[in-house]
Amino acid sequence: MAGNPRNGRPYRRLTAQQRALGLPCWWCGGEIAYWITGPEAGRHPASFTLDHAVPLSRGGDLLDPANARSAHRRCNSARGNRTDAARQPVRASRRW
Structure with missing residues (x-):
């Protein structure tokens, strides 16, 4: 298969379906800024991104809705x- 599968139609469809659910962040529980779209979404820390419960590097399926x-x-x-x-909470810094 040529190209990046994240640029393909099935991945874009899965991302759109997940975005449409309007769920909070599964990691921290906070509200996601779904209204941020376009080029600025790629830089904004509170914008939506599709995450995978089982990371792809650990054998997770890129296109599995589950x-x-x-x-x-x-x-x-x-x-x-x-x-x-x-799982660990996201922290800004560590205190030693």
Whole structure:
């Protein structure tokens, strides 16, 4: 299969379906700024992004609706490839 599957129609459809649910961030529970769209959504930390409960790097399915979750861009980025079992709250910094 050529190209990036995240640019394909099935992935865009799954993302649109998840966005339409209007759910809070599955990671922190906060409200997602669904009204932020277009180029600025790619930079805004509170904007919607499609996250995967089982990270793709750990064998999660890119197109499985059961693996799709709504998340803030910042939460998705901060989570990395941790699974729900390794769930930790997103923190701005650590105090030593």
